[in-house]
Amino acid sequence: MARKAPSKARKSPLPPFLSNPFVLALAAVAAVFAVAMGAATLIGGGAGGGAGGESGKPAPVQQAAQQQGGPHTGGQQAVQPPPVPPAKLEPPAAASQPPAQAATESTGQAPAEKPAHAESRPPATAVAMLPPPAPPSQPPVQAPSGNAALWRRNALPAEVPQGKPIIAIVIDDMGLDRKRSTRMAGLRGPLTLSWLPYARDLQVQAKAARANGHELMLHMPMEPSVKADPGPNALLVSLDRGEIVKRARAALDSFDGYVGVNNHMGSRFTADRAALAPVLGELHRRGLLWLDSRTTPNSAGIGLAQELKMPWAGRDIFLDNQETVAAVKAQLAKTEQVAKRQGYAVAIGHPHDATIDALASWLPEVQKRGFVLVPVSAVVRTHHAGG
């Protein structure tokens, strides 16, 4: 048939269809499958079985089932453990390729038909041929580097001219007060806006802010030493390491597009080196930067970041401990002094009216005085990009 035409210079003692690697693979797999089926029916009765016997056969079933949809697998296995392995082998295989089979089946008795049967193989067996779906087992601190690092990929593009002092204005606690968060994000930046993971419509809010020319960060709630509520699922020193990492991951997964993390409160948590270490390890593993809000002079954050050789920055100035426009402007002036002296400065403020008003008039002016307004990633890139 059509197969004969393409036979080319390639000489093979085998019939053409056997020299097709795909056919060979199929045949091999079908053979394995048939043997497994035979074994299954033999062993079938004593379903309780030892681990050895089971490990050979349920694996393909599980994998095929997982492909269809994880949740079912878990449920099925939990409810009815061993009794019907041979019977269960078929349905997943047949069910796992609706499109091809649907066409065949609609014409008549699919089960007996050869084509349908042959075609029912590949999906199930192809899955079985794949190497086991390696569980996430990256070494904890194997961070992506260079342009592969997430913080660089998510960074707002920014030019940093030589010799000019640069200033990053970070506004955190973003997302809860929608009205003020929106006003803040409406300013002409670039600002760096750090969002609480429990803010509503977080991804939508953050995306809009990014579209308006601001860089994004995650504002991770951590335990303060004073009596104040850091919010739901905050990282606490009393939690075990596993729970700390679990909470940190949940927060990190709350939205995307951000360059890194700074701490919300956290004067107690960041001072606890053992508690903070796995959190920074997780950031580093994901290729994110750490901005230490320095809510306590005893924070272990920057020391840890340096040890890990991960990208970091530290806050220099808080803008709005006093919520008046005059006070915020005074802090902005201090920020300029630090930038002149140090070459860069990182100031942190919040979506308060006084801060928004002060920034609205300061932002256009500061650039005229020779400062360059940058996202926080530019400070990190030029000063503490890590290893």
Ligand SMILES: [Zn+2]
């Ligand atoms: Zn905060």
